[in-house]
Amino acid sequence: MNIEHTSDAAGLGGPPLIASLALAGAIILTGVVTGVLALYAHTIMPALRTTDDRTFVGAYQALDRAVYNPWFMGSFFGALILTGVSAATHLTAGPAFPLVAAAFLLYLGVVLITMIIHVPLNNAISAAGDPDRIPDLSQVRRNFHEARWVAWHLVRTILGVCAFVLLVVAGTLQSRGR
Template sequence: MFVLRVSALIAATMTTGLTAGVFGLYQHTVMQGLGRTDDRTFVGAFQAMDRAIINPWFMASFLGALLLTIAAAVLNPGRGILPWVLAALVLYALAVAVTMVVNVPLNDALKAAGDPGTIADLAAVRERFDESRWLAWNLLRTITTTAAFGCLCWALVARGAGSA
């Protein structure tokens, strides 16, 4: 049981860290670069990246982090690390909710606009997408997943220190 408890905690930490990295990279690099492009480039590039990110590697880390953090909580009841794992779970669940309620609908609406080569008013499509709204909510995802990663890192430290 020890190996399963520790493995779930390590896997939850790793996948949460990977997801925090993705959201952070979008926040400080991808969207900043796209923000400096013309409307056609922005719409086309964002659509292409949004289609590409739905792949087994990303989905395994994005959904895996949630499931593995739940597993780490279930496998470590009554242990000193449980509050840290539960805090990570709440923070990560918030990021998942924001993703599903805000970011995915914005992404889907931009993809639904069609091929940038056939869109008559690219500026209007980009304006409806609302980059500042997307970025504000992505910042929340970045902060919550990074904080969740920190909580899980601390749970690992506490576990290793024998207090768990």
């Protein structure tokens, strides 16, 4: 496979098709996931913060169940995979490579924060069971460590935004033939 920046499989100039498709996919999926993260940061979690314990636990459990679907999981992990493929196919593509590589590392941070911080907290609140059968909902909410979840969520949202911006800039450079 030719990964030179100067020719594609059709001989039309520019990056090879795989590099262009990987970068386009990385931009789209990173943008979609970052949009979801931003929605949680600026709307969902602030709204849940204002609710009583029963509503918080029940609503959070429902949101957590809903997010585990093929569309979101495919986008979440697909963004990392396509950004990695894009970085690998842009090794000789001039200024695009460092941008895509940095975007990969930033998005890897999103994934690691999710797996290390958020998944265990989400699993704990889900494992608490049906809110109608939980004797101490305030304890379940305290054990969720809402402030910690929100603070780390803001970090992963910022990392996602930065990764997305770097990918867009790399795509712009690639489309201009630089």
